[in-house]
Amino acid sequence: MDAHHQNTSTLSFDALYRESGRDLYAYVRTLLGDDASAEDVTALAFERAYRKRASFDAGRGSQRGWLFGIARNAALDELRRRKRSAPLVADVADDELPVAAEEAETAVRRSTVRVALAALPPRERELIALKFHAGLSNVELAAVLGTSESNAGTRVHRAVMKLREACNAPA
């Protein structure tokens, strides 16, 4: 590989990182439920993507979908490892104290969403994370999950409805 091509490739990967880094972490963190594992898996996913960047085929989907596919495999491997060892209790994020009443209402609402999301089964939680945290389109989501676009939409809708019910359920 010549220097120019390597530089171009690096720049392209850098742009992918800047565009997807935070979303990827959010997805992995939501799926795994703890910061330490999320950081390890996020770093591993980016490293794998970097090493495999030459194998990316634009004809088979977006670069973002490809990256999240790698991250999903790494996260699922982490869940399998965790299954073999002791189960991990999910970290609960510390909510900042609200200043005003309006902000307090929003904070309570979002806290409710977080708790409800954490209580969802992993499959639904993953769908919510891919859709809302990673910001994947239904097409990209279908590519990551290895299913059709319509099936991905159906599953997302059902997961959202479950989450809405959990949020509206009396405490």
Added chain:
Amino acid sequence: MRQRERLNPNELRELDAIDRALAGEPVDADLSELEDLALDIRASAPEMTPAFAAALEQRVNEGFPTQGQNTPPRQRRRWMLVPAAGVLATVAIALVAVVGPSGNEESTVHETAMSARTEPGAALEDSAPSAAAPPTSTDGSLQRRQSESKSPPMAAAPALTHTGASGSRSTPAAAANPGASAADGAASRKVQRNALLVLEAPDGKVESTADAVIRTVDRFGGIVQSSSIGSSDATGGEASFDLRIPTGKLDVALAALSELGHVAERSQNLQDITGSFSSAQDRLADARAERRGLLRALGRATTSLQIESLRSRLRLVRSTIARLDGQLDSLRRRADLSTVQLTVRGGGKSDEGAAGGHWTPADAARDALRVLEVIAGVALIALAIALPLTLLGVAIVLGVRLGRRRRREGALDAA
């Protein structure tokens, strides 16, 4: 578990509202709750700590330098060399399978000396082992197989010469001069030698080669006992000869005959007939002694009955003597004249045959064709071996991938 149910229009509208909310577009008022939920979910996304974000960015900028447990891709992919080695091994096996046999049938000259048959009580003495004389077994049998690409030089012929030198092994000098040793041995031992020689002559050269055979036989004082020459467009013709060559000149005669064409096959057979010869000699001596005794008895006979009886016995003894004389003559002829079955076949190569032709463009084309045939054969065999292995490998890889995918998906259910 996949859910394949289709969404109804209302659900599709809700899904569309979610997408619009995430895109920052206005949503219908009756779906504002869903819009709020979508925005809240979005806003509740976990964020990297600044320390981790900085560390990750640094690693990205550095191109993820290899460290510790992160083995380079090349090392991790060494297993990929295994199928490559397998393919190479397959090709090598195919090459051996194709080139081995084809190489033999291409230009092989078999020279087989069949077991020398010895009669009971007759021990056959062999030439001393040397480079030109392969070892022979003590019971007088001789096995030799030689493959050569061209007409074999007759320097190898002495190896087939059994000198029969009255209880002593022939010296290296004798081995180097087989004709002389054979002649010397013939004085005390009687050895019958038979040879089979198949020559290949170029197309259209069978008749001229047959003429050369006759001239050669004449040159060595041999006899053409019988011959037949046939011509065929398909096979290029064939000539068969039943030759008698003086045993003392057999080796040089065979050498000269072998130079007349491409030697496709040559074999020699030795048979020690000393026992038969000695036995016939002894019986002849006995018969002669008996005749002398009968003659003496006849001289002393006094009665006609005695005379008649002795004459009758004398007739029988004379008949026996005549028969044994004939047997001895026959055995001498068998020892003195070796039998050579010579066949000249058409269709031989003109380049490598002993005709001394040059390597022509036509020969080059034939060789090139042969090379292509071998390559095609190797490729075919390699394909026949590699294809099932490849299919099996693909099935295994797909199975492993499917299993890994299922195990990963199973982690979601168990989490």
